[in-house]
Amino acid sequence: MASPLPTLEHLSTAVILLDEQSRVAYINPAAENLFALSSKSLVGHPLQHALTHTDQLAAAMQQALSNNASYIEHSLTLGTYAHNKLQLRCTATPLQLDKVYLILEFHPIDRPLKLAREEQMLDQTQASRLLLRNLAHEIKNPLGGIRGAAQLLEQELEKPELREYTQVVIQEADRLRALMEKLLTPQHVPHFSALNIHEVLERVRRVVLAEMPTELIIRRDYDISLPPLHGDKEQLIQVMLNLVRNAAQAMHGQGDIVLRTRIARQVTLIKKRHRLAMMVQIIDNGPGVPEHLRDKIFYPLVSGRAEGHGLGLTLAQDFISQHQGSIEFESEPGRTCFTVLLPLS
Ligand SMILES: Nc1ncnc2c1ncn2[C@@H]1O[C@H](COP(=O)(O)OP(=O)(O)OP(=O)(O)O)[C@@H](O)[C@H]1O
Numbered sequence: 321m322a323s324p325l326p327t328l329e330h331l332s333t334a335v336i337l338l339d340e341q342s343r344v345a346y347i348n349p350a351a352e353n354l355f356a357l358s359s360k361s362l363v364g365h366p367l368q369h370a371l372t373h374t375d376q377l378a379a380a381m382q383q384a385l386s387n388n389a390s391y392i393e394h395s396l397t398l399g400t401y402a403h404n405k406l407q408l409r410c411t412a413t414p415l416q417l418d419k420v421y422l423i424l425e426f427h428p429i430d431r432p433l434k435l436a437r438e439e440q441m442l443d444q445t446q447a448s449r450l451l452l453r454n455l456a457h458e459i460k461n462p463l464g465g466i467r468g469a470a471q472l473l474e475q476e477l478e479k480p481e482l483r484e485y486t487q488v489v490i491q492e493a494d495r496l497r498a499l500m501e502k503l504l505t506p507q508h509v510p511h512f513s514a515l516n517i518h519e520v521l522e523r524v525r526r527v528v529l530a531e532m533p534t535e536l537i538i539r540r541d542y543d544i545s546l547p548p549l550h551g552d553k554e555q556l557i558q559v560m561l562n563l564v565r566n567a568a569q570a571m572h573g574q575g576d577i578v579l580r581t582r583i584a585r586q587v588t589l590i591k592k593r594h595r596l597a598m599m600v601q602i603i604d605n606g607p608g609v610p611e612h613l614r615d616k617i618f619y620p621l622v623s624g625r626a627e628g629h630g631l632g633l634t635l636a637q638d639f640i641s642q643h644q645g646s647i648e649f650e651s652e653p654g655r656t657c658f659t660v661l662l663p664l665s
């Protein structure tokens with residue numbers, strides 16, 4: 321069948337039309353894309369010909385037909401031979417038009433699964449942060465005593481060469497205290513105001529370039545038409561600084577970093593749908609996040625660097641969640657991309 325409605329060809333929504341024998345009469349390009357199928361292989365055949373796990377879909381079609389009204393299935397799983405499984409929202413609408421019997425519209429929703437993972441991670445991170453804060457508090461107090469006692473002991477030592485040992489005690493106590501202080505970062509109440517994300521990124525760019533005066537290139541790929549963001553400037557500077565620093569450190573100061581900003585539409589962040597969001601990406605061409613750390617880099621004290629504390633990303637995630645946003649990454653050798661999404665509406 322030729323395209324019944326030329327506009328269907330151009331829709332970004334995946335649409336399939338079925339005839340009264342539930343055979344595919346038409347599949348639009350968006351649906352071909354979604355299911356990785358060609359129109360030729362499907363038209364004239366029942367959907368089961370090319371899709372698997374069609375029980376739920378068959379039930380939705382049945383509902384629409386028996387009520388003679390649109391039926392929406394909010395969480396439908398369909399298998400294709402190209403992808404394993406797709407999570408979709410599907411609307412089935414009966415229609416008497418020429419031979420067409422049922423219109424099926426599909427919207428991919430890989431978000432809920434991802435969301436569940438994000439939420440679980442956030443819970444775990446928050447729980448372990450609380451534990452660490454308590455632990456840090458307990459460790460910090462006696463450290464003062466240990467340091468003080470070592471200083472007193474040092475003054476009483478007759479042989480100056482023994483000071484080498486008290487110095488080790490003092491220095492290690494200082495190092496531990498610095499770490500504990502980082503863990504105990506005050507639960508700063510965010511101060512929200514209208515801000516320009518590009519000012520934040522420019523500031524971070526300058527700081528990192530000054531820290532690493534080597535062969536580091538930080539390119540800008542800004543969408544300057546972005547509206548102002550309502551956020552805490554200090555927190556966002558800290559987030560971007562941690563991300564850009566991580567990228568620079570992973571590349572040992574040699575390589576390319578891209579700072580990209582874009583508008584994102586219709587995104588779901590922490591269970592809430594936002595019409596508009598801002599996307600910030602920090603992309604580097606370094607070696608990538610070490611394979612064995614990929615599931616845990618947002619956890620506190622997880623670090624792949626000898627001098628790292630493993631707190632930069634934990635903090636970044638904390639701050640971004642205070643902005644109702646999300647942070648995630650993709651990484652392979654030669655390309656690592658951290659994506660931060662922040663709601664604009
Ligand atoms: N862009 C990146 N490329 C490769 N690995 C990365 C990148 N960003 C993060 N990582 C890995 O994730 C780990 C955790 O990062 P995180 O910022 O939380 O801690 P850290 O940098 O080790 O220490 P710090 O507390 O000083 O930030 C890093 O040690 C590194 O192994």
Ligand SMILES: [Mg+2]
Nearest residue numbers: 562566632633
């Ligand atoms: Mg870091």
